[in-house]
Amino acid sequence: MTHHRWTLRTDRTSYTVRLSEDGPWAELDAWGPHGSEDGPSAFDRSRRTHFITPADTAPAEYLPSGLRPFTGADLIASRPGGDRGVWWEFAGAEEGEGTLRLAFTDDVxxxxxxxxxxxxxxxxxxxxxxxxxxxxxEPLRLERFDSAAVNVPASDGVRLTCLAGQWSQEFQRTQLDLTRGTFTIGSVQGVPGHAYAPWIAVQDRTAPHDGPAPTYGLALEWPGNWHITAEAEPGGAVRVRAGRVPHEGAVLLAPGDTLTTPKLACVFSPDGLDGLARAQHRYERLLTGERIHRTRKVLYNSWEATGFDVDAAGQLELAEAAAGIGAELFVVDDGWFTGRADDTGGLGDWYPDPAAFPQGFDRFIGQVRALGLDFGLWVEPEAVSPGSRLHAEHPEWVYRVKDRPARLVRNQLLLDLGREDVQDFVTGTLDRLLTTYDISYLKWDMNRPPTERGRPGAGPAGELDLDAAHVRGYLRVLDHLRTAHPHVTVEGCAGGGGRVDHATIARTDVVWPSDNTAPLDRLRIQYGFLHVHAPHVMSSWVTDAPGLFDPRPRSLAFRFVTAMCGVLGIGADLRAWGPGQRAEAARWTARYKEVREVIHHGEARLLGTPDDPTCGVQYDAPDGRRTVVAAFSTGRLDGAPLVPGRAARLRPRGLDPAARYHDTATGTTYGGAHLLHYGLPFAWSAGHDAELVVLTRQ
Structure with missing residues (x-):
């Protein structure tokens, strides 16, 4: 059976699968740079087993519980009321250009x-x-149906890197060693959640923490319940399983029906976590498609300035100030619709409040556009307030469990978006807003998870697969927006970074990583975010927010340079800024516009970490002619000029050592070798804690 071997090739890597000699399953033979498949497999093993089976030690691509009883099956299936277990046979392979399909059947x-x-x-x-x-x-009961399992050779354990946190502290890079046992991350909150991103990276335990090393990354394309589980198995291998988690504990698969699992994006890089990030960024630029060429405009969002206190006069005052500092887009956040004086009402009744806009909403939008600004609007289409007209007319549209009270989270309920009539209502509402008014930007928020997740009268919960139904409804609405309103820029948000995954990124233009915009807190959030996600999808604002976790004050320049690392926005109350602050903001906004194409389309490199006294992010233009470095001071100062001190240094990477690079802002020309060896100098002070350097290759 050794001739059953297939190799998939990417730009720089190859992935080789073989049929096992031990049984009816597929195994990983090799995964690494081109040519790594030539030679004895790193997964070859002695095949001696005690109290386990050969399948339990195999580097299996996918195995059911019947064949793999002890060390983590990827599929658990049965007939309702019957015994669990699948004992399948290989049923053939279909190989195409860059594709492979391996079939297995259990006729019993x-x-x-x-x-x-x-x-x-x-x-x-x-x-x-x-x-x-x-x-x-007969129908089948599927209790587990992972997307895939990935094997990593490790003689002495692995280092796992994941992005963990909580609301307002999302995407914190977290690392741990796994030598034996199991590590699991995931969410049952109906979205990927704030606690973990649906991504993990695997390296050998002895690899350098931030240097070149073989690194494997896995990201699950699913905006619902999910898990990723790493298992250090007998014999020195680590196996990572990933997939969706049914809310009901199992789903029923009717005769003739097919269940397709979410896609798992698997990436290898020999260049450590930084190289893995660049590989993942390239993938996300492709997911964006033709919209990658759309300029991501500098926005101003009114939430931090006004909260729910929205009226035409106050918003226009902010819009005038935003236009004055160079913003290109004005977004009215929560509070614009009828019944929305606070978070206890209004959701579901998506009509502009006539009291807030006495001359009409369209006239207000026209006034904003007359300032040279595009116009955007915040919505939360999945939510409904108990006192709204929508809830009074359609109480059956809300998730609920029969004969049980509905729990309020953030004073609101959640619509069952798995219902087609609810999907039609949401698409109809958004169509009405986007065709009635001149809106070119939509911020889609979601501020509560599903709690009492039921649909009374629709059948047993296991037959409904409510989590998948909600995801399908969510994606259907986003797909409709893309088709029916291609000119509209869509921002994805879920109380901050609660819904960031490849399915969402493929259908939106930007995502909101966190509600926390404090400077040092945000720097850590964005540092983790950029490990997986590309700069062109990272919306970031300049605000006056104090730190929640790191309250050390930082300059306006620090806040701007941090926000410029992705898609620049401003959310501060500009009415409280003096002429000097506004002038500085205008200068930073103008600088951002000069380099945003490099930031959004270039190769990004993380230079150090926020734990270092000086760290940064480097962006190299696709043609190599410009390099942009955002640099930050996060540590103690050197005491200069009262005591002897030297400038801090930040070493760029990937430059041509034989080339020369010119900094037009300072007039300094550097040799590439000098920059790679010594780094860029930064004389930090209390008032100078961030800098944006633009190097032009000569």
Missing amino acids: LGLRTVLCYDTVPGTDVVRRWTEHTCTGG
Whole structure:
């Protein structure tokens, strides 16, 4: 059976799968740079087993519980009321250009499972997912149906890197060593959640923390319940499983139906976490498609300035100030619609408040646009207030459990977006707003998880698969927006960074990483975010917010340079800023416009960490002609000029040592070798704690 071997090739890597000699399953043979498949497999093993089976030690791509009883199965299936277990046989392979499909069947149970692979041209991504079809006359009960399992050779354990946190502290880079046992992250909150991002990276435990090293990354494309589980298995291997988690504990698969799991994007880089990040950024630029060429405009959002106290006069005053500092887009946040004096009412009744806009909402938008600004609006389409007209007319549209009280979170309930009538209401509402008014930007928020997740009268919960139904409804609405209103820029938000995944990124233009905009807090959030996600999707604002976790004060320059690392926005109350602050803001905004194409389309490199006294982010233009470095002072000062001191240094990476690089702001010309060896100098002081350097290659 050794001739059953297939290799998928990406731009720089190869992924080789073989049929096992031990049983009816597929195994990973090699995954690494081109040529790594030539030679004995790193996954070859002695095949001696005690109290386990050969399948339990195999580097299996996917195995059911019947064949793999002890060390973590990827599929658990049964007939309702029957015994669990799948014992399948190999049923054939289909190989295409950059694609592979391996089929396995269990005729006794009535199940056909296909392991699916494809590569993404222009990237180093191999995507994996599974298709499960009920081929018998009875339904099947699926308790677990992961997307894929990935094996990593490790003789002495691995280092795992994930992004953990909580609301207002999302995307904190977290690392741990796993030598034996199991590590699991995930969410059952109906969205990826604030606690963990659906991504993990795996390296050898002895690899340098921030240097070149073989590194494997996995990201799950699913904006619902999910898990990623790493298991250090007998014999020195680590196996990572990932997939969605059914809210009901299991789903029923009817005869003839097929369940397709979410895609798992698998990436290898020899260049450590930084190289892995650049590989993932390339993939996200491809997910964005043609919209990658759309200029992401500098926005002003009114929430920090006015909260729910929204009226035409106050918003226009802010819009005039925003236009004066160079903003290109004005977004009215929560509070613009009828019944929305605070967070206890209004959601679901999406009509402009006539008291707030006495001359009409369209006239107000026209006044904003007359200032040279595009116009945007905040919405929360999945939410409904108990006192709203929508809830009075359609109480059945809300998630609830029969004969149980509905719990309020943030004084609101959640619509069952898995229902087609609710989807039609949401698309109809957004169509009405986007066709009635001249709106070019939509911020889609979601501020509560589903709690009492039921649909009374619709059948047993296990037959409904409510989590998947909600995800399908959410994606259907986003797909409609993309098709029906292609000119509208869509921002994804869920109480901050609670819904950031590849399915959302493929259908939105930017996402909101966190509600925390404090400077040093935000720097850490964005440092973690950029480990996985590309700068062109990272919306970031300049505000006056004090630190929640790190309250040390930072300059306006620090706040601007931090926000310029992605898609620049401003959310401060500009009415409280003096002429000097506004003039400085205008200068920073103008500088950002000069370099945003490099930031959004270039290769990003993380220079150090926020734990270092000086850290930064480097962006190299695709043609190599410009390099932009955002540098930050996060540590103690050197005491100069009262005592001897030297400038802090930040070393760029990836430059041409034989080239020369000119900084037009200072007039300094550097040799590439000098920059790589010594770094850029920064004389930090209490008033000078961030800088943006633009180097032009000569």
